[in-house]
Amino acid sequence: MRILVVEDEPKLGNALREGLEQEQYDVTLARTAEEAFYLLCSERFDLVTLDVMLPTRSGLEILARVRQNGMQTPVLLLTARDSVEDRVMGLDSGADDYLVKPFAFPELLARIRALLRRGSAEKAPRLNLGSLVMDSASRSVTRDGALIELTAREYDLLEYLLRNQGSVVSREMLSRNVWKETARATPIDNVIDVHVARLRRKIDDGFESKLLHTVRGVGFILREEPGRV
Amino acid sequence: MKLFVPRHIRTRLTAAFVGVLAIVLLLYSAAAGSILLHDLRNQMVRYAIQDLETVEGLLYFSPDGQLLLRDDYHNHPESKLVLERLVEVRSPDGRVLLANSLLGHRSLGNQVIQNEGENGYSPRLLTLADGVRVQLVSRRHLIDGRPVIIRIAYEEKPLWDQLQAGLMALVLPLPLILSLAAVGGFLLASQALKPIETLARKAEAITSENLHERLPVNPSDGELADLARVFNTVLVRLEQSFEQLRRFTSDASHELRTPLAAMRSVGEVGLRKDADAAAYRDVIGSMLEEANQLTRLVDSLLAIARADARQVELRKAVFPAVDLARECVLLFEAVLDEGDQRLTLEAAEDEVVCGDWLLLRQALVNVVHNAIKYTPRGGAIVLRVIRSTATGQVIFEVEDTGPGIPVEALEKVFDRFFRADPARSREQGGAGLGLSIARWNVAANGGEITAHKGKTGGCLVRIALPFAATEHDARDRGSTLQSVL
Numbered sequence: 060m061r062i063l064v065v066e067d068e069p070k071l072g073n074a075l076r077e078g079l080e081q082e083q084y085d086v087t088l089a090r091t092a093e094e095a096f097y098l099l100c101s102e103r104f105d106l107v108t109l110d111v112m113l114p115t116r117s118g119l120e121i122l123a124r125v126r127q128n129g130m131q132t133p134v135l136l137l138t139a140r141d142s143v144e145d146r147v148m149g150l151d152s153g154a155d156d157y158l159v160k161p162f163a164f165p166e167l168l169a170r171i172r173a174l175l176r177r178g179s180a181e182k183a184p185r186l187n188l189g190s191l192v193m194d195s196a197s198r199s200v201t202r203d204g205a206l207i208e209l210t211a212r213e214y215d216l217l218e219y220l221l222r223n224q225g226s227v228v229s230r231e232m233l234s235r236n237v238w239k240e241t242a243r244a245t246p247i248d249n250v251i252d253v254h255v256a257r258l259r260r261k262i263d264d265g266f267e268s269k270l271l272h273t274v275r276g277v278g279f280i281l282r283e284e285p286g287r288v
Numbered sequence: 289m290k291l292f293v294p295r296h297i298r299t300r301l302t303a304a305f306v307g308v309l310a311i312v313l314l315l316y317s318a319a320a321g322s323i324l325l326h327d328l329r330n331q332m333v334r335y336a337i338q339d340l341e342t343v344e345g346l347l348y349f350s351p352d353g354q355l356l357l358r359d360d361y362h363n364h365p366e367s368k369l370v371l372e373r374l375v376e377v378r379s380p381d382g383r384v385l386l387a388n389s390l391l392g393h394r395s396l397g398n399q400v401i402q403n404e405g406e407n408g409y410s411p412r413l414l415t416l417a418d419g420v421r422v423q424l425v426s427r428r429h430l431i432d433g434r435p436v437i438i439r440i441a442y443e444e445k446p447l448w449d450q451l452q453a454g455l456m457a458l459v460l461p462l463p464l465i466l467s468l469a470a471v472g473g474f475l476l477a478s479q480a481l482k483p484i485e486t487l488a489r490k491a492e493a494i495t496s497e498n499l500h501e502r503l504p505v506n507p508s509d510g511e512l513a514d515l516a517r518v519f520n521t522v523l524v525r526l527e528q529s530f531e532q533l534r535r536f537t538s539d540a541s542h543e544l545r546t547p548l549a550a551m552r553s554v555g556e557v558g559l560r561k562d563a564d565a566a567a568y569r570d571v572i573g574s575m576l577e578e579a580n581q582l583t584r585l586v587d588s589l590l591a592i593a594r595a596d597a598r599q600v601e602l603r604k605a606v607f608p609a610v611d612l613a614r615e616c617v618l619l620f621e622a623v624l625d626e627g628d629q630r631l632t633l634e635a636a637e638d639e640v641v642c643g644d645w646l647l648l649r650q651a652l653v654n655v656v657h658n659a660i661k662y663t664p665r666g667g668a669i670v671l672r673v674i675r676s677t678a679t680g681q682v683i684f685e686v687e688d689t690g691p692g693i694p695v696e697a698l699e700k701v702f703d704r705f706f707r708a709d710p711a712r713s714r715e716q717g718g719a720g721l722g723l724s725i726a727r728w729n730v731a732a733n734g735g736e737i738t739a740h741k742g743k744t745g746g747c748l749v750r751i752a753l754p755f756a757a758t759e760h761d762a763r764d765r766g767s768t769l770q771s772v773l
Contacts, residue, residue: 161583212622230580238619241646247653253622275569276576 060175061085063104065095065121066137067113075108078164079171092116099125104132106174108167111138111149119152126153133174137162163229165278172226186221189283191262191270193221202262212237213258220271220281229278255279298477305473306466313465317458324454328447329423333411336425339373340409340440347377347386349432355385374422374441385436396424396439404428405437414441423447483512491519499527539705543585543720551578588721592704595728602644602732609673609682609753610635612645616652617671620660628666631656635673639682641753643733648753651729651737654722655686655749662690662747680755681735687748698739701747702727723749 062084066072069090076086087104089095092113099107099121111118122134136154138145149157155177156170186193190203198214200207209217215237220228230251234240238247259271272280346358355377362368376396377386384395394416404410405426414424422441429436483506490503502523503516558571594600613635624631641648659669672685693701700706705720723737730737735753742748 161579210622247619250619250623253626256626257622275573276580277573 060105061087061103062171063087063089063095063098063102063107065089065092065107065113065118066110067091068110074164075167078168082168084171092118092121096121096124099130099132100128106171107132107134108171109134109136109154111136111140111145119149122154123152133177135167135170135174163231163277165223165227165229166232168226169223169228169232172223186218188221188224188270188281189268190266191221193218200262202266207261209258209261212254213261216254216258217262220279224281227274227278227280232278298474298481301477302470302474305477306470309469310462310466313462317455317462320458321451321455325447325451328450332423332442332444332447333409333425336373336411336423336440336442337409340425340427340438343373343375343440344427344429344431344438347429347431347436347438349434355431355436357386357388372442372446374439374443376439376441378437378439380428380435380437391441394418394420396422396441400437405439413444421445483509484515487512487516487519494523496530499523499530536704540589543705544582547578547581547585551575551582554578585721588725591725592721592728595725595732600647600732602647604642604644604733606640606642607645608637609639609641609684610637612641612649612652613671613673613684615649616656619653620656623660624669627660627663629660629663629669630667631660631669631671633671633673635671636675639673639675641682643735643753644729647729648733651726651751652684652686654726655684655737655751658722659686659688659690659747659749663688664690675755676752679752681752682755683753684751685748687742687744688746689742689744690746692741692745693739693747695741698741701739702737726751 060083062079064072064075064079064086066075066088067090072088072090076088079086087098087102089098092115095107095109095113095118098104109118109122113121118136118138122136133155134153135156135158136149137158137160138149139160146157155174158167158170186195191200192202193200195218200209200214200217216233219233219237230248233251234247238250240247255271255273259269263269263271268283270281270283272282272284274280343357346361348356348358350356357375359368371390373388374391374394374396375386375388376384376391378384378400380400382398382400387393387395396416397414401410405428409425409427411423411425413421415421421444423444424439424441426437426439429438487503494501502520505513505516505520507513509516554571554574558568558575563571610633613633617631617633620631656669656671663669667689669689670685670687672683672687674683674685675681676683697706702723704724706723707720727737730751730753733753735751737749737751740748740750
């Protein structure tokens, strides 16, 4: 999968490239609007992350231009401005999604994954990780065949973690996607922590291999870690 | 055409004053002139009539039937020359019987008009053939038993000369009067406006550096004293908001600096030693935690800034108050459980609120979150939804069993960065912006948020929202009622 990262801030650009390369993406970095425009016209990418505020011209301008040329590639806008008007303007000029700086890297990954698999509707009735199985038809969860009782919120939380298994999810992602909090300033971090702690107790207590891990400073990850027991 | 408008009020006042005065004086002169003209005419007619009577006695027919005017009554023969009268005598059938030498070949009206001079003197104006305007009177008489019509006329020119002289006497001093009035008016206006100038100069000297200074209020200045007073109240408000801003900036930079300092020290210390991957991971994680803290803080500040700039758009709707309360309880259920705390919801089912759900929810969430933070393990929190019978407001009350807030600090809890207990760490206490955001959200919905001392000594926060007596309300209730039935 080829990703074009358009970002003028060198530190952030390099961090994005490195992080995405670690996720096995093929990354090209463009530092100016002109370079981005040239690359978009001459090469094919599967996805573009586009900084809105570029030194010479706005990322939105580039976007509108290449959309006019018929480019269908999904575009994820990265911007430090997040008023509603900015959002609307971004989506109007042809962006597919919108992420406000500073963002959590796992969130960026999740958005990229979502954009890349868009179209190929994927709603697996059964989600699982090792011996942990979720059946969305009956809304039941079992581990090693034993039924685990979950509250509705815990179920949603686990479902989200399972869908993003193997990648870190930040508290912000959980806040928005599981708790549906729209305002970034609403303080529900301790609410999330408490739910994660309870979920961990229910799915990991008494089992050799732990599935739900905390990544300090970043968030949580659901994965099998056979090495660490 | 663009009129020239002077910049200074005193110039404008003077100009207006002089203008009005000039118009008044001109109107007065015109009126006086026309009265004078009228009087002069009457006078002339009167003279002419008297003269006519005199002339009648001087007329006689000579033996050969010619009409003559006796002019041998003058003591001095040259006195004849000063006579200005024009005399013409005609027979009733229009023949000219006599015309004096001053009249010469001119005629005082060719035809005899009907009833001329029969029942009066028929005074009238006439323009002679050579363009001279005259005032004319006529009279029918019997001279030596023969009827004649005597016409006496005076040129009008002396009358106009007299009028002109009279008018000149009125108009000539006008410029002098007006310029005196202008000088006087200007001085008066300057005098009256002087306090304003003083005020302006004083106000000009007040900048953000010396906002504590006030304008002098001199009660004898009347309206201007009111102006100074109003200006002073504006200054008070301005000073307050400046002070608030100053405090906010210093608080904000403190709050921003703390996580930055932590991040820096953790990073620097982490780099000083050689450690294994796990230790580095820990250092990085710790730094990221601080970065998250900063992000959260900036988000809150942004929310407040946006609220201050009135950039938040309200999406008002009518909804049951209890729904809002229930959602907050539900959100914190697990947290309460974990802390072994109890939250009791005491709510009337049928109260409705009109407002922006998201903003009100955030406000209530912040208040409840605050209550949970300050309530000790095993403590109780009560969330009440009641309607005030007095005001009709819907009231949310959140009462905790924490240590409470000192009475003198009750006002300040909604201030930005306020923390009841400064010793509390950031992790526990947050940045002190939650209640501040709550206050704005409630105010934006027309409500009011206040802090009180609870019955058990804890803190009681009350959110009072205006009564949602809208059509919506009634319809909404109607429909729920129907669906229940």
